[in-house]
Amino acid sequence: MRPDAGTTVPAEGSHPCVVLCLNVGSSSLKAAVRDPHLRLHVDVAGLDGTTARVTTTGPHGPAEEEPLPGGWTGALDGVAQALEQHGLWPAVVAHRIVHGSAALRGARHADERLLDQLRRESARDPLHLPRQLSVVEAARIRWSDADQVLVPDSGFHGTLPGEAVTLPVPPEARAAGLRRWGFHGLAVQSVVDLLPGLGAAVVVHLGSGCSVTAVQHGLSRHTTMSLSPAGGVPSLTRSGDLDPEVVLQLVDLHGGSLAAVRDLLNRRSGVAGLSGGTTDVRELLADGGAAADLALRVFVRDVAMAVAGAVTTLEGWDAVVFTGGIGVHSEEIRERVCAALLPLRGGARGLWGSPSQRLVATGVRVLTVPVDEEAVMDRLTRQALSRHARAGAADPAAVQR
Ligand SMILES: Nc1ncnc2c1ncn2[C@@H]1O[C@H](COP(=O)(O)OP(=O)(O)O)[C@@H](O)[C@H]1O
Ligand SMILES: CC(=O)OP(=O)(O)O
Ligand SMILES: [Mg+2]
Structure with missing residues (x-):
């Protein structure tokens, strides 16, 4: 029974x-x-x-x-x-x-x-x-x-405003259900639950899948993943956002096979696509070779740019919160992302300390939260x-x- x-x-x-x-x-x-x-x-x-x-x-x-x-x-x-x-x-x-x-x-x-x-x-x-x-x-x-x-x-x-979920495509495409949904919502909700006084924050979820979400008053204001978890910033094996013509040319290169291109964009792109297949960030950091270095620079650049973009949807910027396996465990990746964000905070470059300490000195809390989805x-x-x-x-x- x-x-x-x-x-x-x-x-x-x-x-x-x-x-x-x-x-x-x-x-x-x-x-x-x-x-x-x-x-x-x-x-x-x-x-x-x-x-x-x-x-x-x-x-x-x-x-x-x-x-x-x-x-x-x-x-x-x-x-x-x-x-x-x-x-x-x-x-x-x-x-x-x-x-x-x-x-x-x-x-x-x-x-x-x-x-x-x-x-x-x-x-x-x-x-x-x-x-x-x-x-x-x-x-x-x-x-x-x-x-x-x-x-x-x-x-x-579900609380994303209309301008965040709407994709700039014609009405028939929107009527067919093409819109932003966003993912890693359980992870971001966990951050909100664990930190009730969070304020206006950008949550940087870096696991196998990576996304950046802006949160205000405990609600989602923007998130980078869109119709599917292959969009947004690059993930470990997913491309993230691409020029639409890149996708069309890939379809052409693969003889019109959507399945082949979907596989390429989901399983062989992102960090793995640039590193020669390696997805473990620890290995890439230790590698020192040109491919590993480029993979990390592309990854960090896109994540930092997404954080900067997410801030524009907030009424202030109180915190940046790192989550996911990489976000929680890799201090090096966190510091590299924070270093790219320093120009957003007037005077931060002249301060003493690591990039995250300098962001903190300008009033942005930098937090690491092991989420409990x-x-x-x-x-x-x-x-x-x-x-x-x-x-x-x-x-x-x-x-x-
Ligand atoms: N110390 C670490 N340094 C860098 N990356 C790490 C570390 N520990 C775990 N990871 C990475 O975190 C990723 C898994 O993140 P996680 O959020 O737990 O998984 P999932 O995305 O499957 O939910 C793996 O790519 C793993 O290599
Ligand atoms: C949505 C998503 O990418 O989830 P995960 O990181 O758990 O694979
Ligand atoms: Mg996960």
Whole structure:
């Protein structure tokens, strides 16, 4: 029997029923159980072909880290094993869905109609959506009693003003749904949740996917990713924004094959396209060769330019917040981005200290925030389920923000 959603009730013998959040990124799987305090966090990194490692953190014990064989299948098996070891059984599985669509503006049940629509549109985001949908399928089989809830990564950008979502193309193209959705919304929401006094800030999310978001009063004002997560600033394997003619010429070069060009723009471009395939920023920083150096200079330049552009959408500039694996762990990349921003602050160049210290001296806080997207997923899922329960909804698919 399925337990009441949003509550912790006994089920499967002595196993408490909980919300399991699954955050499938382009290079990682993060899984967490909270109710609302942390019970278990499983972080599988390096699923993009580098060596996968799993770090498991329980409520009391220290994090345990070990290598993980078996790629994505092994990652989900690892999560299931960790749940069992901790005596947990999901009543609800919440899935992060990286997809922009009017059909998924807030957390909602994964009904067949919605899943079909996402399957039809999954080519739009080859690095996330096919895998996320296959994880939904695997979770439905593995935890067949559990509700499956989809949580969009774009939801936070629902407050973008009209001029930020509208693309300068003719009406028929806009009517066909071409617009900015924005992504990494769960990450930016996590920053807003963790730092209530943030003020006017630019959030620089540098993970496998990279984006820059302007936030004012806790709301999204601008974000660089657009219709898909391949847009905006370059990511590790995605091109980011390009002159439209570049895309058209690529289609021509590939004999009109959209699939080939989509693959090139999503899997072989960005930092990897310039570095000869390397995506690990640590390796590129240590490399010292011309290709690695150029890849880093293009990356830092585009990110810094996006931060400067994002500031123009704010009524001031109180903070710049670095998040994502690179943003949190690479001081060198943070300092290079901050160095490029110094001309925006009068007199900053004449000050003493590192670029970030000099920005701080001019009144811009420079922060590093390890985001907790799974905590945001957990909250949004519980809110959606309790709204649904309150409404006594006849239609379970009506769980929409
Ligand atoms: N110390 C570090 N220095 C530079 N890059 C790092 C460091 N640690 C992790 N990374 C990079 O962070 C990226 C993963 O970021 P993360 O936000 O966790 O993943 P995802 O984008 O899949 O959600 C990987 O490219 C990894 O190489
Ligand atoms: C939207 C996106 O690029 O997500 P991630 O960085 O987790 O791959
Ligand atoms: Mg991520």
